[in-house]
Amino acid sequence: MAVAYGIHLGNSSGCLAAFTNGASSVLANDAGDRVTPAIVALNGSEWEVGLTAKTGQPASKAIIKNNKRLMNCEWNEDDLLFVESSSSCRIQNEDKVLYEFETSETKLYSSPDNIATKIYAKLFTIASHSVKDEGDLKLVLAAPLHWSQTSRERLIKCAELAGFDVLQVISEPAAACLAYNVEESAEDINILVYRLGGSTCDASIVNVSSGFISIEKNIFRSDLGGQCLTKDLADYIAQEFRQKWKLDPQESRRAMAKLLQHADNCKHVLSTLSSAHVFIESLVDGVDWSQNVSRARFENIISSKVSAYIEPAQKLVESFDGIISKIVVCGGNMKIPKLQSAIANLLPNAELLSGINPDEVIAVGCAKHAGIILDFPNLSLSDVNTEVEFLGQDIYLKYLDETVKLFKEGTPLYTQYTCDINSPSDVKNISFTLHAQPDAKEFAKEDINVESLSKPFKLKATLQEEKLLLVVE
Structure with missing residues (x-):
């Protein structure tokens, strides 16, 4: 059986999965990580993508983050400001959006499409190393539900320039459901799909009937994301440092960049372990910082924000008349146990599906869908208004x-x-x-x-x- 691939590229990270022999599996990158940071940096005159772009000396690099926001053709000024504030590049917005990468060695300009292509190229290298036979790497991509067809076509073009053969683009909620095989249910069911990424959040109610997946309701929020939790944890560590050394990391942009990076790593460790150690070399004025953070402490820090994160799902559930029997969580920040339990408590009679790592769910669903398409080579995918035949009897x-x-x-x-x-x-x-x-x-x-x-x-x-x-x- 040919290998089929699925990619979910978010604002914060990208994940690549492969479907072969009837099962999906996530492929690790060259660093051994199953998720690759969606970050591109110009270090001197060399391009860096992924973990190398995220680590090292941020002050010496021109870095772009959250590029996905500007891949949406309907982006607004808030999106532009968000990308610019989280990156170390200037953004020109005249005839078209251009990033200005400036280092001590050179100055270069690049578009959001070029940056997306570089990230897909990184994932293409991972995929090509996983197969022995050379040939087209068949791929299914996921895009946010609210994106237009034009925005989806931009994704396709970038992935194809990177080397992939794109079969189709499906919505993120549908991909999340496919990952858990819910389309095989013998009964009609309603599912709550809740995704919390690095900078955005959305909740969807999905109906599954006779193998058909349809989105009934959706709420998208661009002001809710895991970066708020990372910031709260970074502020807590900064306060502890300030109390001991009487030095304020928040007065230095370089120190806060370091602090946010370590706080983000700490947050992900606390999603699986009960404590995490934070060591930051030369945080302020050459002073190192070492601290243990417990999960209980982290949960206490973020407790005031939990209700705000659950609000989109709560509004959706309250406006829906049917019975919701399953919950699918996805997005890297849904690894946090406190957020998972808060979503589960919203629908105590529903089954919480969490057997797949939340930041891998959408990629796994895309890979499965790619495998289904390759099983039926005569299916036409060029027309979104395809005529479908239905069974006339039981x-x-x-x-x-x-x-x-x-x-x-x-x-x-x-x-x-x-x-x-x-x-x-x-x-x-x-x-x-x-x-x-x-x-x-x-x-x-x-x-x-x-x-x-x-x-x-x-x-x-x-x-x-x-x-x-x-x-x-």
């Missing part, structure tokens, strides 16, 4: 003394259903029959030899044009 599967409802009326073509088959050890062959009703006459039959199969075994049914394909897995 289909039941009978075998031994069991009856299973495979597909209900209205199910779209290419929907798959997998069930576990238990059979007695002395049974060598099983006859599987298909029926329009449980007590109706069979309209198709298939005999399968199960003597050499492990028990139980899986039977996958795929709804195709004018037939139903049964395959033993």
